[in-house]
Amino acid sequence: MVVFQVLEWTCACAGLSAFAHTVPALLRRRRPRPATVALSAYFLCSGVSFLIALDAVAPAVGRALGDPDRVSLVVHLAVLALTAAQQVVLAHWTYPPARAARRARGWLVAFGAVSIVLVVLFAHLKARQEVSGIEETNWRQLGGGGYTVYLCLLFGALAVGQVETVRLSWRYARMANRTWLRRGMAAVVVGGSLCLLYSLLGFAEVAGHGEAMAKVDLLRWLVGDLGAALEIFGWTVPTWGRRLSALAGWVGRYRAYRRLRPLWAALYEASPAIALDPPRSRLGELVPPRDLRYRLYRRVIEIRDGQLALRRCATAPDVADGERRAEDEAAALWTALRARQVGGAPVAVGVPDVGDAHGDGGGDLAGIDGEVTWLLRVADSFASLANGVNRGG
Incomplete structure (x- = not known):
């Protein structure tokens, strides 16, 4: 659908542009702050996850990977990575350094373990030829119990990550003393809530049957794309929002000067x-x-x-x-x-x-x-x- 393509192109371009914007800040420091590195990783993984899943890009990526099914696996791993990166950013923004470092390591280990399990499960399913043309939109026709385990593990990890994202973003929004930062964290709260709904709808589809699940599938993709767009907006707006305010102030002064x-x-x-x-x-x-x-x-x-x-x-x-x-x-x-x-x-x-x-x-x-x-x-x-x-x- 056109709406999905527009949203996905927007998220891909926004994520990769935000990543490019963070690169100079990383290069200027010999030892960049962990939160800056994690935020940069979030933008990169977000942009890549949308880019390689686009209808115009996915076939070429599948050929490069040697198997079209691997595109979905890479997308899933990128989404897990960006979810983990969010936890690292919020941990360092919310907690004292020592506690933040411990929590960040814990999240990285947990999501890393889930990623390894998904790769092993995927390889096992491919070896047994239980998966062919693996796509989340047609898993109801696969009939393989192994892929059900795969999806439940994926949605479960994403749901846990988004619950923590919403919780810490809400907490940090109340602590922040800058207007655009508060607005950004509020957008992350809303976006994270929609991404959590995406995971819950995924569970519903795994358990459900019949044509009604097709409508649930469309809703799941819509809330997922909107949630991702809001999260990217929330993480980037503290930077460009200040510039927007500065531009508005300049325009106001110019108009006053003329009047x-x-x-x-x-x-x-x-x-x-x-x-x-x-x-x-x-x-x-x-x-x-x-x-x-x-x-x-x-x-x-x-x-x-x-x-x-x-x-x-x-x-x-x-x-x-x-x-x-x-x-x-x-x-x-x-x-x-x-x-x-x-x-x-x-x-x-x-x-x-x-x-x-x-x-x-x-x-x-x-x-x-x-x-x-x-x-x-x-x-x-x-x-x-x-x-x-x-x-x-």
């Missing part, structure tokens, strides 16, 4: 001395500056300076900052700028003392976000006034 320009330009025209650097052209303003965060900070400071300079042309009535609306401040600035342009006497308008109530007032780069938010509201109202006058003119 503040009309207000800044009007104040600059009235008081050119407020600008530390000469203004760029309108076309140049479209090109994001290299030091965007600093430029946004400077724009806020220069708007503040321009507002203060207007006091020579406007007097401020006693209006509490907490009661002042963005529209009122924009109207006050508009009136003061018009008064300055015509060279009239001071008028009674409220030119705000910026930085007291609506920003942090500290003048530092880290605490400028509140001031930016307020000035954006003022700038939008100011632009509306300017557009209304232009249309009226």
Whole structure:
């Protein structure tokens, strides 16, 4: 089915891409951390298990292995390996080093033993010719008790591993102090739960009979693929999620920088001395500056300076900052700028003392976000006034 092919191609590409991303981190260290090595192994095994099972790839892999049946065996061994790798990662993330090392060794020995047994069982079944065209989707027609043992051992090991994955991921999600890491572990919990359901449905198919099992088989593959995709997502999102947040922050700063320009330009025209650097052209303003965060900070400071300079042309009535609306401040600035342009006497308008109530007032780069938010509201109202006058003119 197309849905399965899309999911499996996605998981194969995502797993191998994540593995490629971890390789530089492994090479940079003479002795990489065990959790990093295990996570890299997880990505590699996950990507390989999906890749070699694809309809477009499996026949060529079968020819290379000398037996098409061996493709399924390799897939099963890769799935066992990635399940064991998850336990190693979570052990080192959750427990003290000595205890984590003991638990990791225990899981590796256990899954290694299961893998050896599966290989022996597979070889025995092939020697007795009880298996031909071995595929999980047609085991109900095989009728061999040996393969039933094989599948029960496989599903049992996977179920135990996923129960531990869900348990430790949930525990670590509650311990994590980074947003994207918590989200990633939550995705692993959901994915691991679906993979556990995959194993339970596998047991149901082994024990079941009749056409109803065909529907169970489709459901099993669907939840298995979705679970694997969610687990890959969960293990990778702490890395690329931070970059996504950084990109969103950059886009927000760029939009704020552009939206503040009309207000800044009007104040600059009235008081050119407020600008530390000469203004760029309108076309140049479209090109994001290299030091965007600093430029946004400077724009806020220069708007503040321009507002203060207007006091020579406007007097401020006693209006509490907490009661002042963005529209009122924009109207006050508009009136003061018009008064300055015509060279009239001071008028009674409220030119705000910026930085007291609506920003942090500290003048530092880290605490400028509140001031930016307020000035954006003022700038939008100011632009509306300017557009209304232009249309009226």
